[in-house]
Amino acid sequence: MKASDTATASLDARAVREQFPIFRAERAKPLRYLDSAATSQKPDAVIEAMDRYYGTINANIHRGIYRIAEEATAAYEDARRRLADFIGARSPRELIFTSNSTAAINLVAYAWGRSQLEAGDAIVLTVMEHHANLVPWQILAAERDVELRFIPITGSGELDLAALPTLLADGRVKLVGAVHISNVLGTVNPIAEIARQAHAAGARMLVDASQSVPHCPVDVQALGCDFFAFTGHKMLGPTGIGGLWARRELLEAMPPFMGGGEMIREVKLTGSKWNELPWKFEAGTMPIAEAIGLGAAVDYLRSLGMERVFAHDRELVAYAMERLREVPGLTLLGPSEDKRGGVIAFTLDGIHPHDVATVLDDDGVAVRAGHHCAMPLHEALGVPASARASFHCYSLPEEVDALVAGLHRARKVFAR
Ligand SMILES: Cc1ncc(COP(=O)(O)O)c(C=O)c1O
Structure with missing residues (x-):
């Protein structure tokens, strides 16, 4: 793919994803990688x-x-x-x-x-x-x-x-x-x-x-x-x-x-x-x-085009915010979608973010939980920790869907 032939089209994240060996690896459950703010995956070209x-x-x-x-x-x-x-x-x-x-x-x-x-x-x-x-x-x-x-x-x-x-x-x-x-x-x-x-x-x-x-x-x-x-x-x-x-x-x-x-x-x-x-x-x-x-x-x-990478992040974050608002007891941290990049942190009433992340991991959904090396920020927000989903050029809407389904499951698990 060359920037010149893709400058106006939106990013084909599915085609991009195929160029990342970690997503081609055989595993029991598909990897839903929502932790790109911690580290990104690597395409074949880099390896x-x-x-x-x-x-x-x-x-x-x-x-x-x-x-x-x-x-x-x-x-x-x-x-x-x-x-x-x-x-x-x-x-x-x-x-x-x-x-x-x-x-x-x-x-x-x-x-x-x-x-x-x-x-x-x-x-x-x-x-x-x-x-x-x-x-x-x-x-x-x-x-x-x-x-x-x-x-x-x-x-x-x-x-x-x-x-x-x-x-x-x-x-x-x-x-x-x-x-x-x-x-x-x-x-x-x-x-x-x-x-x-x-x-x-x-x-x-x-x-x-x-x-x-x-x-x-x-x-x-x-x-x-x-x-x-x-x-x-x-x-x-x-x-x-x-x-x-x-x-x-x-x-x-x-x-x-x-x-x-x-x-x-x-x-x-x-x-x-x-x-x-x-x-x-x-x-x-x-x-x-x-x-x-x-x-x-x-x-x-x-070759992807940075404008398109950013637009893809923002589309996913807007979709994720809309879907996450459906989850009862969930609080989104941070500004509206038009003012942010592809990162979204949240808390879920009565469930520690580490427990949220553990339940999500059972579904193959990888998110970060904790203070994300920003303890003073969490203090200012009045929460000890949060869970965070973050995206990159290979992230897909169905990964957001898996996250939301996992959060509903976490609520059931911890309601018992
Ligand atoms: C905003 C910000 N600054 C600095 C860092 C530190 O990056 P590194 O550990 O690669 O030095 C990170 C990593 O999470 C970050 O998100």
């Missing part, structure tokens, strides 16, 4: 690209001067180019490979945060952050006596932007960090507007794009951010690879995060000089096969 690397050009990169080492280096750097282009970076040099979003945000907290922030500075985050965009800042805040402030949420699970001007008013804020699409509420946050206000107050803007890069068109220039973190395994790629995009001048000015091989240009016993971007931030042997697999995932997503 084959990684196999090809190991089977034909396995060698370390940037070191060997023999043929397969050069081919491996070219494949790795080519993956970087495709990924940079996918998110609208001006240059692949602005794109650092990391192991995931968590590592990307920690890189910013250590390399940028520790070189820029001092006692009395402040960081603004949101109440709906994943722990990955909260805990690294808590560690830094405790170390440097930096204040953390939070944009609250409204009753409908959106950011309460009316609070932002006050949070920024004293000129002490050096960084604003926000999740692009919430992994619990599905809320799509107005990043460009938040970035505009952050910049007007002299702060940098960091975006946790873990749930947006895999699902919708993104453009770091249009978002107007300074740091942008994402993770490969949620975007049909392998685990162990992700990325940090940042403005070149920021990366140039930042000290390295980790020291070791490859991130240096020259080493003497008395000191070292750092490599150029992006390698200054890529110490040690990198996850080469994973980067190549992620490059293949980008090609695959592009």
Whole structure:
């Protein structure tokens, strides 16, 4: 399938699904996979690209001067180019490979945060952050006596932007960090507007794009951010690879995060000089096969068309919300369907989400249950935990039907 011949048609999720070996595997009950926000499934194209690397050009990169080492280096750097282009970076040099979003945000907290922030500075985050965009800042805040402030949420699970001007008013804020699409509420946050206000107050803007890069068109220039973190395994790629995009001048000015091989240009016993971007931030042997697999995932997503992937997510979420409203005692968390991506969390009166997930698992329905690495958000919502269904390009309406049937069954099981 090429983007050009499918640009206007809607996504054929059934045809897409056939390209994912996990759905072709024989099993007692068909797999109804509704946990793509935790990790996505992998198409043949990604697995084959990684196999090809190991089977034909396995060698370390940037070191060997023999043929397969050069081919491996070219494949790795080519993956970087495709990924940079996918998110609208001006240059692949602005794109650092990391192991995931968590590592990307920690890189910013250590390399940028520790070189820029001092006692009395402040960081603004949101109440709906994943722990990955909260805990690294808590560690830094405790170390440097930096204040953390939070944009609250409204009753409908959106950011309460009316609070932002006050949070920024004293000129002490050096960084604003926000999740692009919430992994619990599905809320799509107005990043460009938040970035505009952050910049007007002299702060940098960091975006946790873990749930947006895999699902919708993104453009770091249009978002107007300074740091942008994402993770490969949620975007049909392998685990162990992700990325940090940042403005070149920021990366140039930042000290390295980790020291070791490859991130240096020259080493003497008395000191070292750092490599150029992006390698200054890529110490040690990198996850080469994973980067190549992620490059293949980008090609695959592009062939589907990100607009169509997002439209498919939103269609399914609208259908799921309609069907879930039929279940007595069920409370949907988060905003209306037009304001969210393909994520939907809910609670069921009197039944713990773990019990809900266990009953659903008997039917082959895989959902996530718990706090989804967003404990402060659950506290703000006044619930200890929730169950969550989430979609991707291979998700089907009958999986939603199986979810709803399983929820009716859970109510019967726990009514006894
Ligand atoms: C919004 C958000 N941020 C960050 C992460 C962390 O991703 P990773 O564990 O791949 O670093 C996740 C993963 O669930 C997420 O949903």
